[in-house]
Amino acid sequence: RAKSEGGNGYSFFDPAMDRAAREAMQLEADLRSALVRGEFELMWQPQVCLATNRIVGAEGLLRWHHPERGLLAPGAFLGAAEETGLITPITAWVLRAAARQGAAWARLKGGGIRVSANISPSLFRQADVRGLVAAAIDEAGLSPEIFDIELTERVPMDDLEKVAATLRELRELGVCLSIDDFGVGYSSLVYVKSFPVQRLKIDRSFVSQLPENHIDAAIVAGVVSLGHNLGMRVVAEGVETQEQLDTVRALGCDEIQGYFVSYPVTASALEQRLIEADAPVHGA
Numbered sequence: 001r002a003k004s005e006g007g008n009g010y011s012f013f014d015p016a017m018d019r020a021a022r023e024a025m026q027l028e029a030d031l032r033s034a035l036v037r038g039e040f041e042l043m044w045q046p047q048v049c050l051a052t053n054r055i056v057g058a059e060g061l062l063r064w065h066h067p068e069r070g071l072l073a074p075g076a077f078l079g080a081a082e083e084t085g086l087i088t089p090i091t092a093w094v095l096r097a098a099a100r101q102g103a104a105w106a107r108l109k110g111g112g113i114r115v116s117a118n119i120s121p122s123l124f125r126q127a128d129v130r131g132l133v134a135a136a137i138d139e140a141g142l143s144p145e146i147f148d149i150e151l152t153e154r155v156p157m158d159d160l161e162k163v164a165a166t167l168r169e170l171r172e173l174g175v176c177l178s179i180d181d182f183g184v185g186y187s188s189l190v191y192v193k194s195f196p197v198q199r200l201k202i203d204r205s206f207v208s209q210l211p212e213n214h215i216d217a218a219i220v221a222g223v224v225s226l227g228h229n230l231g232m233r234v235v236a237e238g239v240e241t242q243e244q245l246d247t248v249r250a251l252g253c254d255e256i257q258g259y260f261v262s263y264p265v266t267a268s269a270l271e272q273r274l275i276e277a278d279a280p281v282h283g284a
């Protein structure tokens with residue numbers, strides 16, 4: 001089309017770019033209807049306390065049952081959600097779903113388990129984060145102490161002081177805060193210094209080569225020491241083997257999460273496990 005208009009064969013019309021633009025628009029339209037049609041689900045990955053070998057928490061991980069493309073992980077659509085502003089209503093949904101699940105498990109099991117939800121740093125630019133979290137816990141009737149908000153440090157944050165102020169408001173609500181993917185961001189230590197968090201989740205890239213990689217072992221030991229000096233709990237992410245579990249335990253981590261304990265599973269599958277297990281976790 002563009003070529004026939006141009007004459008000399010040169011044109012700014014780029015079919016590949018056109019296709020990408022159409023796909024982006026389609027993704028945005030699909031994301032909008034996903035909220036309306038209820039196509040999102042949280043999968044749950046347990047977190048085990050290494051002192052007691054029991055499940056003490058679970059992280060809600062977003063999945064999208066796309067009508068044509070099947071089950072999508074967040075990597076396939078969160079970027080688009082952030083660019084279009086849809087991350088705000090999606091996060092509102094995630095927070096509500098996580099809080100409701102946490103309240104249900106608290107009724108099932110005395111005291112319940114801690115439930116964690118992820119929020120994107122870009123949310124602080126566009127949403128009333130405190131309002132979203134407060135609405136979620138109020139509606140669910142969830143005790144805020146067992147609600148944990150994970151904030152990734154993978155993405156740089158522009159207005160650190162504003163984010164820190166919002167996090168202090170969240171603490172006033174009584175919820176817990178964690179720094180996610182700790183160690184791979186741009187300013188890990190600045191975040192530790194500025195943010196009122198209770199937990200550090202060591203990125204799985206520092207765990208995956210344990211026990212052989214001595215640099216990673218030194219980094220994990222260092223993060224444990226930093227966290228403990230500040231009264232924080234330290235969680236090792238991405239634990240896939242018994243050897244990794246033994247190593248992060250020996251290095252002083254408080255909790256683990258990863259395929260070795262469980263893949264992310266449906267709420268009912270985790271619930272089954274919570275009912276069966278007041279038995280210790282296999283291998284831990």
Ligand code: C2E
Nearest residue numbers: 061062073074094118119120152238239240258259260264
């Ligand atoms: P994350 O918060 O660090 O979550 C852990 C990710 O690592 C999950 O991928 C999980 O399935 C995967 N994982 C867990 N254990 C293991 C393991 O032992 N080995 C390996 N190789 N991987 C493991 P997932 O579900 O694809 O999520 C990717 C990221 O997307 C999350 O990383 C989080 O940053 C983001 N995300 C997930 N759900 C939400 C959400 O509701 N809102 C926002 N804003 N971000 C979310």
Ligand code: MG
Nearest residue numbers: 059118150180
């Ligand atoms: Mg997380």
Ligand code: MG
Nearest residue numbers: 180181201237
């Ligand atoms: Mg994580």
Ligand code: MG
Nearest residue numbers: 181203204237
């Ligand atoms: Mg991670």
